[in-house]
Amino acid sequence: MREYQANGxxxxxxxxxxxxxxxxxxxxxxxxxLQNSKTLSGEAVLPGFTLPLxxxx
Numbered sequence: 001m002r003e004y005q006a007n008g009x010x011x012x013x014x015x016x017x018x019x020x021x022x023x024x025x026x027x028x029x030x031x032x033x034l035q036n037s038k039t040l041s042g043e044a045v046l047p048g049f050t051l052p053l054x055x056x057x
Contacts, residue, residue: 005027010027021033021036
């Protein structure tokens, strides 16, 4: 993810299906870890986008 960010990615999600956790990577901010979330938001990067995680888990 750090390499993606170094190349300009503003929002990245790293999903761990076994733990049902998501690491959220944003520029110039610490990594946020979400546990058992039901959805992910595209935030300001992808306004209006929502990923239902029930399809993933």
